Amino acid sequence: MKKMRPLFHPSIEDVTVEGILHALSDPVRVAIFSQIVGGGCPQSCSGFLHITEKAIPKSTLSQHFKALREAGLIRGERIGVEMRNTSRCAEIEQRFPGLVKAIVQAHNVQLADAKRRKPRRRKARAT
Numbered sequence: 254m255k256k257m258r259p260l261f262h263p264s265i266e267d268v269t270v271e272g273i274l275h276a277l278s279d280p281v282r283v284a285i286f287s288q289i290v291g292g293g294c295p296q297s298c299s300g301f302l303h304i305t306e307k308a309i310p311k312s313t314l315s316q317h318f319k320a321l322r323e324a325g326l327i328r329g330e331r332i333g334v335e336m337r338n339t340s341r342c343a344e345i346e347q348r349f350p351g352l353v354k355a356i357v358q359a360h361n362v363q364l365a366d367a368k369r370r371k372p373r374r375r376k377a378r379a380t
Contacts, residue, residue: 260322260329260330260331261322261323262322262325262328262329263323263324263325265325265341265344265345265347265348266348267325268324268325268344268345268348270349270352272323272324272325273324273325273326273345273349273352273356275324276320276321276323276324276326277324277326277356279317279320280305281304281305281309281317282317282320282321283356283360284304284305284360285301285304285317285318285321286321286326286327286340286357287357287360287361288301288304289327289338289339289340290340290342290353290357291357301314318336318338321338322338325341325344325345326340326341326345326353327339327340327341328340328341340353
């Protein structure tokens with residue numbers, strides 16, 4: 254049987270603002286993180302296969318979770334073949350008060366703006 258490598262989770266003292274901002278600079282990763290934060294309970298990776306308008310391959314999704322984990326934003330735990338992810342918001346809040354809340358709020362504002370601006374398709378007129 255193949256032994257799984259342990260997942261890397263930085264200590265909270267090693268988490269940096271630059272690392273957090275870099276990890277969340279990708280629209281897919283910020284969407285994943287916002288959903289984990291908003292969920293309030295562990296979420297499996299498979300629940301994020303369709304977080305954007307198009308499907309995300311599992312290998313790409315794994316890389317996104319790795320970036321979030323290595324930035325210190327989430328904690329991943331293997332349970333059988335499934336990976337459960339939880340936010341490290343409480344730890345980050347102690348280290349950088351207000352940072353995560355501000356990022357998630359800004360992301361939600363941006364989503365709301367994008368939904369309002371989304372052009373509506375008009376039906377073609379019969380001539």
